[in-house]
Amino acid sequence: MEALRAENLYKTYGHGDTEVKALRGVSMVAHPGEVVALLGPSGSGKSTLLTGLGLLNPPERGVIELMGQRVLEDGRAQGDLAALRRSRIGFVFQKSNLIPFLSVHENVRLILTLNDRFGADTHARAQELLEYLGVGHRTGHFPEELSGGEQQRVAIARALAPAPPVILADEPTAALDSQRGRAVMELFRKVAREQGTAVVVVTHDHRTLDVFDTIYEMEDGVLRKVERTA
């Protein structure tokens, strides 16, 4: 079964003169343990697709399924989208987007709390994830005290915490130098392999494409699978 499945998504912004067709019949799938790259020029609709898949910005037409469950159909929610977001989808963005007034450890634990998980095992889980991502020594610090790369690792730990089937990452390495960017991409691969999560990453960095199992390219709202040559 696919972790994520999108079929024939359409999304239009504005109307009349300012109308922009950001998605024009986009379909894609991501399997458990698969790392998927989304390439494409700026303005081609990558973020629109990702936020659509993330149930933040529902496309007006098409179907989205998570682990075989239909969650969106022609713009209509099939269930509580917020609940699906907090339990089924992990988000990572270009900027780390941690809560500044929570410590690193609390930021990770927060997502468990939002899923009504409290108590000692949430502490252990947060600590375990932070160590898994190599920032176990930073748990008591606040986000502003961390480097950009460390912040992204914490954000990934947070995305992983509820063990979602899908992680969506929009240009997560854009603010990092190429070495740290590569390290983060490899982390995604490790997470996918070891946790069985499907990871969809929007990226501009062609030098890290070897990390991915599948590559899609977006152009003017149309998605095309890139066949690997190498």
Add this chain to the structure above:
Amino acid sequence: MNLAMKDLRRQRLSFSATALGLGLLFAIVLAMGGIYRGLVEDATLLVDHMNADLWVVQRDTRGPFAERSTVPPGLEDRLRAQAGVASARSFSTATIQRAVGGRSLRMSVVGLSWPEDKGQSLPLVAGRPLRDPHREVLADRSLWLALGQNLPLGDETFTVVGLTKGMLSSGGDGCVFATELDARGILAWQAPEARRLEREGRLSRLALTELDSLSNQDRLKDERFLPPTLAPAPANAVLVYLRPGASLDSVRQGLETWPDVTVYTAQAQRDLLLKGVVEKSKKQIGLFRALLSVVSGIVVTLILYNMTVAKTHDIALLKLLGARSSVVVKLVLHQGLLLGAMGYGFALAIAKVVFPLFPRRVVLGPGEFIGVGLLVFVLVTLASAAGILRALRIPPTLILAG
């Protein structure tokens, strides 16, 4: 995990300072109520203390507090002879302003009827009741007179032998208690020049009458001489105490047939005072208080709204991560309630420490504390609602805008 608290721990100082500022506002709202209650209590203090059944005053006046009243000599004795009357005593009071020890002192002189009343029932905090019917006074401590201090009033010099606490006139001036005769003497006193002018006036009026004679003229040259028609300084009122079992109404109705007096019950006297002195203050203070409550409400709303706006990004992120609305509501509401609770706490502390230093009494009962507490609760809840409405409108996609 209480997000509201976690957020606040990084801004403890500014939050506390904000709460302190609000506390000052709430303290003023409290003070307004306390000052009004103080006014009411002060206004009726003397009437209550005298505890008379009936107040007999000059015909058609509303004396002795609301209006000047003088009663004829001998009224006391006429009243004592009435059926149902246990005792009657003359009463005089007026506010005077005199220079004492280099400062101008406003005081309310009150007569005590020697020998029954030596001031033993007054709330004395230092010294003793009167022992001598002449040249001794008890002074309220709000006048800042010292025990044993000499107090020159009129031609006499009095000694402060006791200090009372909280004995103020309806105008808020500290009371000075002397025996009734001393009090009348103090109140009737005129400066020598005034007396000379008065004497000359009498002489010239005398010259216009058939009473004018050399002997009368010579008599009037003595400044202590008073023509027989001019009695000694009159009292302002006579207080009547009834025998147990006597009917207040029948005694009062009997007295009302007298042509020279008007009779008030203690309650009517109290009403006169409250109406005259307090009614306007009540409106004034009430309006001011309402205004302050509105101002506090606006301030709290702005504070909480701005605190919410400052967290716009974090709230958007919470929503993006799938937080329920209740998580966002609690984040704002908890901070609002905490702000209110801390502000009110500061207000209580201020009330305890600062209000006793006020020149007039600030009387706060449990009703006042509960009332203002509720007001604060309602204000912060409404203010939080404004923040919450704003917070719920923040779109989660705001995060993605960059």
